[in-house]
Amino acid sequence: MTADPRESPHVRRLLGAYVLDALTVDETGTVTRHLRTCDACAADYVEIAQAASLLALLTEDDLPE
């Protein structure tokens, strides 16, 4: 993929991997810069980050039997 902003102005599809710290350094920088300037993606990021942190809190004890 390229970092051409004209090709992909929003970073929504990268946010999941961004939350999980699974992006390359370049991609992480792209997302970080974009979140500073885009309220829509920033709001999505907050939602995804919250969902990810909730999942991380789950333990085997929380799973239904």
Ligand SMILES: [Zn+2]
């Ligand atoms: Zn955006």
